[in-house]
Amino acid sequence: MLRYFTAGESHGPALTAILEGIPAGLEISPEYIDRQLARRQQGYGRGGRMKIERDRVKLLSGVRGGLTLGSPVTLQVENTDWVNWEPYMSPVNADYEPKRVAVPRPGHGDLVGAIKYGHEDLRNVLERASARETAARVAVCTVARKLIEYFGMEITGHVVQIGSIRAEDRTLKEIKKQIEKSELLCADPLAEEKMKKEIDDAKEKGDSLGGIFEIIVTNVPVGLGSHVQWDRKLDGRIAWSLMSVQAIKGVEIGLGFTAATLPGSRVHDEIFTGTNGYYRGSNNAGGIEAGISNGQNIVVRAAMKPIATLYSPLRSVNLRTGVEELAAVERSDICAVPAAAVVGEAVVAFEMARAFLEKFGGDSIAEIDARMKIYREQVSHV
Ligand code: EPS
Numbered sequence: 601m602l603r604y605f606t607a608g609e610s611h612g613p614a615l616t617a618i619l620e621g622i623p624a625g626l627e628i629s630p631e632y633i634d635r636q637l638a639r640r641q642q643g644y645g646r647g648g649r650m651k652i653e654r655d656r657v658k659l660l661s662g663v664r665g666g667l668t669l670g671s672p673v674t675l676q677v678e679n680t681d682w683v684n685w686e687p688y689m690s691p692v693n694a695d696y697e698p699k700r701v702a703v704p705r706p707g708h709g710d711l712v713g714a715i716k717y718g719h720e721d722l723r724n725v726l727e728r729a730s731a732r733e734t735a736a737r738v739a740v741c742t743v744a745r746k747l748i749e750y751f752g753m754e755i756t757g758h759v760v761q762i763g764s765i766r767a768e769d770r771t772l773k774e775i776k777k778q779i780e781k782s783e784l785l786c787a788d789p790l791a792e793e794k795m796k797k798e799i800d801d802a803k804e805k806g807d808s809l810g811g812i813f814e815i816i817v818t819n820v821p822v823g824l825g826s827h828v829q830w831d832r833k834l835d836g837r838i839a840w841s842l843m844s845v846q847a848i849k850g851v852e853i854g855l856g857f858t859a860a861t862l863p864g865s866r867v868h869d870e871i872f873t874g875t876n877g878y879y880r881g882s883n884n885a886g887g888i889e890a891g892i893s894n895g896q897n898i899v900v901r902a903a904m905k906p907i908a909t910l911y912s913p914l915r916s917v918n919l920r921t922g923v924e925e926l927a928a929v930e931r932s933d934i935c936a937v938p939a940a941a942v943v944g945e946a947v948v949a950f951e952m953a954r955a956f957l958e959k960f961g962g963d964s965i966a967e968i969d970a971r972m973k974i975y976r977e978q979v980s981h982v
Contacts, residue, residue: 602954604740610732611685614678617740619662621957624670625965628746633657636742637677637735640942644783645799645809645935649732652681657739668743670963675739679732689727696721702920705927707908714919722919722928731846731936734943741946744953750965751956751972752819755949757941759786760901762795762811763802772816772897785813785938803934806912810847810904813941815948817887817898821972822979824893824955833891834955841947842902845940850903854886869896877980893955900948904940907933 601621608615637655655677662673682689688699701722704710713725745755758779760767767788770778778787786792795811802809825834839851859867869880880896887898909932916927933939960975962968 602744602950602957604950606733606736606740608677608679608733608736609689609727610679610730611681611689611727612679613682613686614676615733615736615739616677617675617736619673619675619740619743622662622668622670622673622743622747623957623962623964623968624668626668626743626747626750627666628659628663628668628743629666630657630659632746633675633739633742636738636745636942636946640735640738640939642783643785643936643938644796645803645933645937646939647933648931649681650933653735654680655735655739673740673743675736675743677735677739696723699723701726701928701930703916703918703925703928705908705910705930706914706916707905710928711916711919720919726930729846731939734846734939737845738943738946741950745946745949747953748817748949748956751821751960751968753952753956754818755945755952756816756818757785757813757945759784759795759937759941760812760814762786762935762937763798763809765791765794765798767791772818775816783938785941799935803911806910807934808906808908808910808932809935809937810906811935811937812901812903813937813944814899814901815842815941815944817948817952820887820893820895820898820952821956821959821975822893822895823975824952824959825888825891827890827892832958834893834951835886835888835891837951837955838888838898838900838948841951842900842944845902845943845947847904847907847936847940848902849905851900853888853898853900855884856886856901859884898948898952902940902944904937907936 604617604619606617634656641650658676660674660676662669662671687695709725709729710722714722758775767786770787775787779785784792784795826832835853842848842851867884869882869885872879883896887896909930913927913929918925960968960971
């Protein structure tokens with residue numbers, strides 16, 4: 601079973617992740633993971649923290665000489681900002697007062713977390729609720745990404761909407777080419793200019809912006825996930841993994857919500873047969889039917905709400921005095937949708953790897969290679 605945990609506070613010494621169940625013999629390097637960490641830090645609209653950090657992973661266990669051992673992989677990303685926070689965040693002697701947060705930000709975990717865990721200082725919640733945690737997730741899920749890439753799958757994320765600006769549809773080839781040079785991971789340069797303008801306007805007003813990103817997984821084998829039990833359905837698992845990313849409020853697969861507005865004749869992907877076996881005339885299902893990958897590209901979109909920290913804060917209540925006040929202002933981003941798209945790629949890659957290992961699992965890459973070969977022969981005629 602492939603699983604991971606992350607740990608670490610936003611202004612603590614480091615973020616740590618432990619990955620278990622990755623087979624032996626997978627090639628992995630810190631540089632490969634760092635590329636994804638760097639992508640997560642980018643994006644027009646990011647805040648001051650990204651100028652401080654230069655996220656890099658340290659591999660502390662489970663990898664020897666560039667190859668996984670089959671034992672748990674420990675990954676660590678140090679917080680450069682820790683030097684500025686040690687007096688207030690130290691596990692031993694922490695001075696709470698100078699950094700105390702008493703007025704919860706609507707939309708952040710501040711209030712609910714404080715009620716649930718009995719904290720008086722909201723910092724005890726926000727430090728872990730922070731999207732800084734996604735640096736650990738990108739690091740750990742990138743090992744899983746390497747696994748699915750080894751077996752031929754490829755994953756692409758791109759931004760399709762920011763605020764009210766929607767990008768025009770593009771082919772996957774165009775998307776891959778355009779996002780290389782985009783500050784917003786957006787394949788439509790005209791829309792990108794408008795998106796930047798909308799981010800600038802939000803910044804000026806002390807506001808924040810959300811948006812939508814899309815993840816596409818190509819070269820997916822038929823048969824990942826299963827219809828036989830609710831928690832084995834691949835679409836459900838992908839949706840869960842994306843919804844677990846900070847600020848994600850909606851997920852749709854294939855046509856998604858649009859499918860609800862159309863008759864069945866315009867939704868379902870008709871089946872044809874040709875020299876290479878079965879094929880479809882469309883991909884409205886987004887590559888998954890009955891919770892099982894059908895061999896088409898997996899296409900999934902996630903909606904991110906605007907970041908909860910507003911520089912022109914919303915109304916709230918001071919939990920110490922009980923008096924209504926404006927919410928606390930923590931340093932933050934104006935818009936982090938491109939970063940969320942990179943996190944989305946990572947968590948979807950993890951879920952694909954998990955489903956892949958359930959089907960073809962073995963303790964080593966060589967063992968899985970052999971199983972894949974048999975399966976490919978078995979389904980080659982369909
Ligand atoms: C983030 C680091 C955080 C925030 C952001 C994401 O750093 P700091 O709190 O020191 O500015 O920039 O987190 C949030 C937007 C949030 O609401 O928690 C990161 O590394 O991605």
